[in-house]
Amino acid sequence: MRVILFDLDGVLYQGEQLLPGAVDVLAWVRAQGIPHLFLTNTSSRPRSAIVAKLAAMGITITADEVLTPAAAAAAWAARAGVEPLALFVAAATREEFTGLARLADDAETGAAAVVVGDLGAGWDFATLNRAFRLLMDGEPQLVALGMTRYWRAEDGLRLDTGPMVSALSYASGREPLVLGKPAPAFFEAALAKLGVAAEQAVMIGDDIIGDVQGAQRAGLRGVLVRTGKFQPADLERGVVPDGILDSIAELPDWWERTGGEAGGSA
């Protein structure tokens, strides 16, 4: 192994609190010169907000070290010349799509792609139905900014992007292009950015499906941490992680035990 892909929420921090070992592990990664990226399915915030959030907790990273579904979607649309886009993404995420042609936010026809992210409580019936009507007009691509099932808010579990994409896909009969864990295309985008093959990479996350199974299906190793959304029953879901850590603090030991290489020796 030569590179590490980190999930953020539930691995480095939870809520506004760093998790044990987060600062030390990032210092270790940098000291060892191990190439890395932070892969997050967050579709409610731009990379700049993620960088700012980590900075406020005492961790310095750059936007270029972060890969989000929105950043990957914008790159796809620009590369494929797909326009106009109908954006169903959080207001703050719209900055990732700067420079791309978009439909007005009340349009019900004319989209070349319908981009679905985490609108949270913004998903009222009229909004979901507008996305559906757009999908039934012509043959726009349904683009999913991840297929995350839910996240743990302070007041309890909350539906994330995946269920809304599932609803729209079922209703319209269209298969989504998924940019986000656990879709292979998202891991492949990360590998390409780091210039390595799948077998040279490990993904560390708290989601047995999104992080661990997703990485494994794309040919990477997948390591689970017992923090964040982890629940013991996750280990009975038919996925065998390549490693299980009580927290990210155990990563350096695991890396050395399992033959990870420092960047300098690659």
Added chain:
Amino acid sequence: MRVILFDLDGVLYQGEQLLPGAVDVLAWVRAQGIPHLFLTNTSSRPRSAIVAKLAAMGITITADEVLTPAAAAAAWAARAGVEPLALFVAAATREEFTGLARLADDAETGAAAVVVGDLGAGWDFATLNRAFRLLMDGEPQLVALGMTRYWRAEDGLRLDTGPMVSALSYASGREPLVLGKPAPAFFEAALAKLGVAAEQAVMIGDDIIGDVQGAQRAGLRGVLVRTGKFQPADLERGVVPDGILDSIAELPDWWERTGGEAGGSA
């Protein structure tokens, strides 16, 4: 064959208008003493409203002759002793669940079953999320009052029950018990109510998938009428109906030709 299952909309009537033969065929069924049920996927109205609608068009039936997904769900819950129920159904449909223990409409825990119907614009984020949280507490059964994708409202297409069930199933990982055509469980509920085996029953409908294929997959015969939503392209979808009628008016001839028995001889 000994019993007949009728679809309603598009078979006996369309909009507010009776279709040709509807009155005569129902008179024939009764004169012959052929046991029958009316099977409809409507999840926004109780059986009493369906009975009233038919009465207004000049056809008299009783609620007990009608099987809706809600009625089938209530029968299932009563039979299996499943309670309390969390109901996500149209206000008018709630009467089908009279006598069964229900959760309060703001409860987020404690459901033995989460029953999902067509709430229309009532599906705001908080409501969908509450259904999800209930599904994540314990192991309640997700019950779908049909899996209809959408319907055509006056102002355009509208999401129906299916997409919401799809969202909740995806988010919670729970498979729905689907009570509504074309799910086998719904046809089986009808057979149980009439006390016959699948091969003794024929389903008459205008939906090549929901009515004809659904019935055939449950072991019944499926007959298609060329009224309602029927389109010639329906015959190119890989389903071969056991009979094709220009309208319900041709049913008595078909029944006699194919060896249907009168109730009196059974």
